[in-house]
Amino acid sequence: MMRLVECVPNFSEGRDKNIIESICDAIRKVKGVYLLDFDPGEATNRTVVTFVGEPEPVLEAAFQAIKKASELIDMSKHKGAHARMGATDVCPFVPVSGVTVDDCVELSHRLGKRVGEELGIPVYLYEYAATRPERKNLATIRKGEYEGLPEKLKDPEWKPDYGPAEFNARSGATVIGCREFLIAYNINLNTKDRKLAHEIALNIREAGRAKRDKDGKIIRDEQGKAIKIPGIFKAVKAVGWYIEEYGLAQVSINFTNYKISPPHLVFDECCRQAEKLGLRVTGSELVGLIPLEAILMAGRYYLRKQGKSPGVPEEELIEIAVRSLGLDQLYPFEPEKKIIEYTVAEKRRFEEMRLRGFVNEVSVDSPTPGGGSVAALLGSMAAALGSMVANLSYKDDELMGEKGMELQRLKDEFLREIERDAQSFDAVIEAMRMKAKTEEAKKAKEEAIKNAYLGAARVP
Template identity: 40%
Template sequence: MTPDAIIECVPNFSEGTHPDIVRHIVSAMQVDGVRLLDYSLDPDHNRSVVTIAGPPAQVMEAAVLAAGKAAQLIDLTQQTGVHPRIGAADVIPFVPVSGLSLAEAAMLARQAGLQIWRRFGVPVYFYGAAAARPDRVQLEDVRRGQFEGLREAALKDAARRPDVGGPELHETAGASVVGARSFLIAYNIYLDERAEITQARAIARDIRASSGGMQGVKAIGVLANGRAQVSMNITDFHLTPMPKIHSTVAELARRHGTSLGEGELIGLIPAAAYDAEARWIKEIPSFDPEQKIIENRLNNPMAWPS
């Protein structure tokens, strides 16, 4: 790890309907040296995503503080949404940007998870490059059953217990999944306004890697803003380029009797994934490369909310 190393952290919180709560969580992340790059709320998914970056130790501290504030403000027993979740601070991934390796980011994730448990009593599962067990590398395997199911399973099945803390989940904040990974692009595509959720689910099934689709693609079909949507996480855009994903979804939509609407990008993308002339970019309303490309945003971060 070099002295000027930069790491990104993209925590996801199970709250997308109360801007004041999210603002308080984001404010808790204000640590010297940490830059706020992006944050957004999604009411339908009832989820918010925050992107911060900076020196590893400071970014880790910011993430831990955010997990504590989320545990204080979010009650999963009262929370519903279309997005799977097991925790108030649901997923906390660390992403190396420069000057450190993925293995070093994984070590940082392990330290963060331990601090979340010690300070706030929220148990932690490790995933991705930080996974302590092979059956927890994939996020969806950790989150199986969601908060309600995992709350029971962790008490009955030793294989479902947290890696740190537990065995019971936090009564209202659940558990956090902390890990390290490479850049992930969270990309959604709405279908035609007349499309049904069954069509979105069929397209998602056809495209996701776990069903024999495209490598590095995770996808589910959901209803968002009253419309059918294919919601995707692209875990390796080098292996499967974004234009190929877009064209494949368009072809699948045609086969399933519908067509594509606008695209939606959650969080930021690396410059290597950007092409101003690409159709997938042009179909995202009001896409601003100065705001949505991480390398640009590092030089022009957001102001912290008061």
């Protein structure tokens, strides 16, 4: 499985294109990192940048971006509509695939330590990386904003997690941490009535709605706050709105933790809620990117509802999810542009070959593909045969669905190893061909050969 981390730093500059481009360029220069998006805001004077990659390159890119921001952004002159406290205001790591929350918490600590020590910027850790409960919430840490930092840093209760407890007038302070992947998702209704869409939103969102008496007045507690009736789903925020471009109302949803409340369960509940109001859900829309696992979960869910085995190929799971959720109602759903793992997937030269072409390639005098790639192909075919048996047995034993899922995972892993084995051998050959005319070059070659062999050994 690809080890993928997303990083979404927010920089306090949304107007100067040269500064924004310089920060993005610092990210692009780190090998193994993919810059997916940057979204500058004129009124907020803020830019949200999104990039992904394996943990170590992402960690390096995050530091280089924060460093560049500290060189180019002067917070003493910053004005904008959005709350902020630093040149790099907040920098969250997000586990996508093959990494855990704990892995991203570790990255947060490593980045915070380096930013504090090397750049002299006060750093606070938030969300999963928070070192104490009151620092978990970003808004709590940011209270008082940049202008309140001189006094805040004098308070022992607000001593930074890393870096000096001294006011950095140019860079302010930075908040670093780990959060879950945020999915922005809209459910389409066969109405233009925003109020009906909002009625559904009130029922499904965690915050729910205000409790009212028989006369329709909001019931309040002793402090004057409205008493709430909780909604159905945890980690879900939602509102109803009308989109003129589409000519329909939507339930607009943010999933702050799709593992607690997955989109497919919320979609089905919205269908039930719409039916009660005499409405129909006609489809849905994904805004931005989604992790592959969230789509696969939906595909498996709908197959199980049909009494079918969930142990089918990834492509089939994606197709059933898209059809069931109506993700292609407003425009075509393109997996390579909407599923985050697919946006950074490298083309696999051998996997996409026809069978005869691959066998012919093995038979000629090129060193790759070789024995490791052939073994990986055989392993993939063996797992595929096992999955076939599991799927044929599913009606008699539903536990075979779980076996089929695991065998599909192994099948895909072996397919990836076809390419990885060839790449690792190519790396060994490339290292051995390095010129070594000087002592420095000899040491570099020895190190390259050692690393190449280690890389080859890691491929099963």
